[in-house]
Amino acid sequence: GQQLNQSPQSMFIQEGEDVSMNCTSSSIFNTWLWYKQDPGEGPVLLIALYKAGELTSNGRLTAQFGITRKDSFLNISASIPSDVGIYFCAGQGRSFGNEKLTFGTGTRLTIIP
Amino acid sequence: DAGVTQSPTHLIKTRGQQVTLRCSPKSGHDTVSWYQQALGQGPQFIFQYYEEEERQRGNFPDRFSGHQFPNYSSELNVNALLLGDSALYLCASSNGLIRYEQYFGPGTRLTVT
Secondary structure (H helix, E strand, C coil): CCCEEEECCEEEEECCCCEEEEEECCCCCCEEEEEEECCCCCCEEEEEECCCCCEEEECCEEEEECCCCCEEEEEECCCCHHHCEEEEEEEECCECCECCEEEECCEEEEEEC | CCCCEEECCEEEECCCCCEEEEEECCCCCCEEEEEEECCCCCCEEEEEEECCEEEEECCCCCCEEEEECCCCCEEEEECCCCHHHCEEEEEEEEECCCEEEEEECCCEEEEEC
16 A cells, blocks of 8 residues: 655754754645554644645644645654553545545664663 | 444464454544555555455455445455455545544554464
8 A cells, every 4th residue: 555755764853953854755645644553553644734834733742734735744842651652643625525644664762771 | 522442352273264353443534445465564555445345355265355334344354264364454534535644553463383
């Protein structure tokens, strides 16, 4: 099945550093969502974006909906140990009957002591 | 406010057998989507149920079927299990009349031997 391209695939950072990751698609989406998944658990919704160009924050997390509607970006400021995990982007058509999420390949975040 | 719940947590089946997984949506949600997540990959959309009918389907064979009950809970059935069906099966709920955001349960880990 289709998966969106996420980069980087993995990141090794020190506590306190800022993190940036992005997600690109060949298709247009009307909604972009960012999830975090810990091992053996389900994805947890972090941020939802509904409008091209939109910039939304949730605490230390900031995400942007790309102008072309084919990409999105997630930034984490001042990383802490609980930020460790896998981050997934997901695109959605967001029309009645077309609500499936298409996920990215994931970015694994590791904090080096 | 109870979130999405899934049962069982883990399941081990033999190739050729059939399995049923269960999901209860978040309070106030009427739509249930199922995803398959293979190890190291992002979730892949299987299908979505709304008003007790399959509304959208991903690229999965007919061996995968589902059902939604009047109380909005849902089941995923997989027949003639293959080794490749081993994965984490995730259920997500939403309410399109409010927002299109999907909230995930903890998943069921299916192992086919």
